[in-house]
Each structure stands twice: as structure tokens, then as C-alpha cells.
Amino acid sequence: MKGHIIIDSGLCKECHLCIEACKKGLITPSHEFNSRGYRPVCFNQERGECTGCALCAIVCPDIAIEVYRE
Numbered sequence: 165m166k167g168h169i170i171i172d173s174g175l176c177k178e179c180h181l182c183i184e185a186c187k188k189g190l191i192t193p194s195h196e197f198n199s200r201g202y203r204p205v206c207f208n209q210e211r212g213e214c215t216g217c218a219l220c221a222i223v224c225p226d227i228a229i230e231v232y233r234e
């Protein structure tokens with residue numbers, strides 16, 4: 165199964181739980197700050213294939229990740 169995610173950078177609080185959850189290593193820290201002073205994480209599809217497993221979205225306490233499956 166293939167998928168992709170969309171991260172709402174305005175909601176992200178930089179807890180990095182999603183980075184730990186994604187065993188594919190597709191989510192990484194960023195250096196840009198959002199309007200609330202956090203540095204929202206990035207989705208890096210080019211690092212591998214997202215399976216749409218939704219583990220990243222499930223662990224996100226701020227509901228900042230949407231998962232789409234093909």
C-alpha cells in the first residue's frame with residue numbers, strides 16, 4: 165500500500181513523537197519556525213516509501229497529520 169501525509173505546520177508543537185513512530189524515517193526535524201515559535205517537522209517522501217500506516221498520525225497529540233492512501 166502506498167500513501168502520503170500532510171503535516172499542518174501551524175499545529176505542530178515539535179514533540180517529535182511522529183519521527184519516532186515512522187519506521188521508514190520519512191519525518192524529519194526542520195529549522196523553520198511556525199507562528200507559535202515551534203519548528204514543525206517535515207515529510208520527506210524521497211527518503212523512502214510511505215505505506216499510509218498512519219502510525220505518525222495516531223501518535224500526534226495535536227492532530228497535525230493527515231494520512232492519505234492510494
Ligand code: SF4
Nearest residue numbers: 186214215217218220
Ligand atoms: S503513514 Fe506510516 S510510513 Fe507514512 S509517514 Fe506516517 S508513519 Fe511513516
Ligand code: SF4
Nearest residue numbers: 176177179180182224
Ligand atoms: S507528533 Fe505532531 S506535534 Fe509532534 S512533532 Fe509530529 S506533527 Fe508535530
